Amino acid sequence: MDDVATKIIEILKKHMKEPRDDINLSTALTDLKIESLDLAMIVFDIEDAFGIEIPYNANEEAGDFKTVGSVVDKVKGLAAGAPAGAKA
Amino acid sequence: MSSSKDGRRVVITGTGVVTPIGLDVPEFWTSIKAGKCGVSELGGFPLEDLKILIAAQIKNFDHKARLRHFKRDKIIMHADRYSWFAAAAADEAVKQAGLEVPFVDPYRTACIVGSGAGGLVTFEKSYRDLFIENKRATHPLTLLRIIGSSAAAHVGIEFGVKGPTFATCSACSTATHAIGAARDYIKHGMVDVAIAGASESVINYGTMKAWQALHVLSPEGCFPFAKKRNGTVLGEGAGILVLESLEHAQARGAKILAELVGYGMTSDAKDMVNPDIEGPSEAMRLALEDAGLAPGDIDYLNAHGTATLINDRNETNAIKRVFGSYANKLPVSSTKSMHGHPLGAGGGIEAVACIKAMEEGILPPTIGLDEADAECDLDYVPNVARPKKLNYVMSNSFAFGGLNAVIVLGPPPA
Numbered sequence: 001m002d003d004v005a006t007k008i009i010e011i012l013k014k015h016m017k018e019p020r021d022d023i024n025l026s027t028a029l030t031d032l033k034i035e036s037l038d039l040a041m042i043v044f045d046i047e048d049a050f051g052i053e054i055p056y057n058a059n060e061e062a063g064d065f066k067t068v069g070s071v072v073d074k075v076k077g078l079a080a081g082a083p084a085g086a087k088a
Numbered sequence: 089m090s091s092s093k094d095g096r097r098v099v100i101t102g103t104g105v106v107t108p109i110g111l112d113v114p115e116f117w118t119s120i121k122a123g124k125c126g127v128s129e130l131g132g133f134p135l136e137d138l139k140i141l142i143a144a145q146i147k148n149f150d151h152k153a154r155l156r157h158f159k160r161d162k163i164i165m166h167a168d169r170y171s172w173f174a175a176a177a178a179d180e181a182v183k184q185a186g187l188e189v190p191f192v193d194p195y196r197t198a199c200i201v202g203s204g205a206g207g208l209v210t211f212e213k214s215y216r217d218l219f220i221e222n223k224r225a226t227h228p229l230t231l232l233r234i235i236g237s238s239a240a241a242h243v244g245i246e247f248g249v250k251g252p253t254f255a256t257c258s259a260c261s262t263a264t265h266a267i268g269a270a271r272d273y274i275k276h277g278m279v280d281v282a283i284a285g286a287s288e289s290v291i292n293y294g295t296m297k298a299w300q301a302l303h304v305l306s307p308e309g310c311f312p313f314a315k316k317r318n319g320t321v322l323g324e325g326a327g328i329l330v331l332e333s334l335e336h337a338q339a340r341g342a343k344i345l346a347e348l349v350g351y352g353m354t355s356d357a358k359d360m361v362n363p364d365i366e367g368p369s370e371a372m373r374l375a376l377e378d379a380g381l382a383p384g385d386i387d388y389l390n391a392h393g394t395a396t397l398i399n400d401r402n403e404t405n406a407i408k409r410v411f412g413s414y415a416n417k418l419p420v421s422s423t424k425s426m427h428g429h430p431l432g433a434g435g436g437i438e439a440v441a442c443i444k445a446m447e448e449g450i451l452p453p454t455i456g457l458d459e460a461d462a463e464c465d466l467d468y469v470p471n472v473a474r475p476k477k478l479n480y481v482m483s484n485s486f487a488f489g490g491l492n493a494v495i496v497l498g499p500p501p502a
Contacts, residue, residue: 017162037163040228053224 025069095275102185102330104177144323144428168207173326174239174287190248202256204432206236259487262432285328285436312422323428327436350379356490393422
């Protein structure tokens with residue numbers, strides 16, 4: 001796993017009541033028992049860590065965030081200045 | 089307001105506090121009996137240009153340890169400090185009451201936990217982040233931390249209260265209004281059990297500046313009724329009671345600590361800062377009438393006693409108006425001399441002091457009272473706790489805006 005993935009997994013673990021050591025890119029976020037408020041805090045920490053802004057609305061299904069890998073891809077895209085970047 | 093005789097009797101079966109002189113009721117009460125002062129050097133944040141450099145801060149509260157066993161409320165650890173105080177005090181009160189949680193009849197239970205100002209520490213931090221640190225966003229939980237009803241909600245979630253749940257807000261009378269409202273809900277049969285009181289934690293740079301600008305804080309200490317008094321001292325904490333209908337408490341064999349026999353409330357409707365004699369004295373009179381007691385039945389009065397020049401004189405005169413010549417025989421003390429002025433939480437903490445005073449037959453002292461003001465000439469139980477058998481006690485809360493609330497407590501029904 002690269003630095004981005006390692007950092008994101010570290011942030012996920014910080015927000016889990018019982019952090020697990022078997023999280024990998026294919027782990028589904030639903031398996032981590034992350035609830036809506038946890039997700040808001042995770043997004044906040046990821047934004048801080050990578051200096052990006054993640055377009056995300058708690059009222060919508062989090063389609064881009066099904067697995068750890070999908071979060072890593074999204075963050076890499078945003079960090080590279082892909083659509084909906086930091087100044088959105 | 090109708091008399092207690094017209095409704096169900098309401099008793100207290102649980103007490104909880106978090107204060108600068110004790111993080112739970114036993115430690116708090118030991119400090120009160122010893123006349124311990126909770127005022128210390130202000131700290132914990134940059135003091136910058138502050139001129140008032142003392143406060144009654146709680147400096148050793150470990151929310152992680154104290155609330156570790158919380159199960160139902162998943163984000164209590166992320167809450168504002170004022171909610172932590174409320175949660176800890178409510179937990180102590182519910183445990184003492186021996187109530188099963190979540191409550192067996194959750195819709196017949198109320199959770200009325202007020203706060204004078206809500207999460208002001210979070211508020212200031214988020215504005216510092218935005219306006220000084222130029223952060224791009226506030227923490228995601230900022231809003232939930234700030235709102236003045238979050239403590240009530242946190243407590244309600246943890247204990248599974250599904251009946252009336254809200255916060256009261258009446259500055260320094262907040263807790264007493266919460267306790268009074270809970271009393272009335274039980275008395276009139278809406279609920280059988282209530283968690284009620286208030287919590288406050290507002291000591292930060294902005295709050296100190298705002299209070300400083302009002303020129304009512306003392307740079308030296310909180311000396312109620314003393315000639316040398318020159319203002320109040322900000323405090324923080326929580327005071328929470330468990331109230332029940334008498335029959336509910338008896339049916340489950342609960343240990344009854346006291347009966348809430350009277351409640352009176354008035355508003356001066358006159359001035360935002362200068363108290364009136366009529367409003368406070370009428371609130372005391374109504375509380376006595378509600379309790380069906382005569383002035384001479386009261387054995388101890390826990391004063392609002394903020395140590396501002398005007399409050400202590402005005403309260404003394406209001407007491408004289410209600411109690412007449414008996415005022416000279418009535419012991420009156422201000423525990424704020426020890427725990428500072430915890431604003432909205434005051435009435436809750438002071439109600440607990442009253443209940444312990446009745447239980448042990450000990451009058452809490454007013455410390456720092458070396459020489460009384462000539463216009464404050466009652467028996468303020470100066471400096472040293474004193475034994476006295478107490479049947480009925482009164483507790484005053486008078487707030488900015490002229491919002492007055494008074495309760496009368498009596499012995500556990502035989």
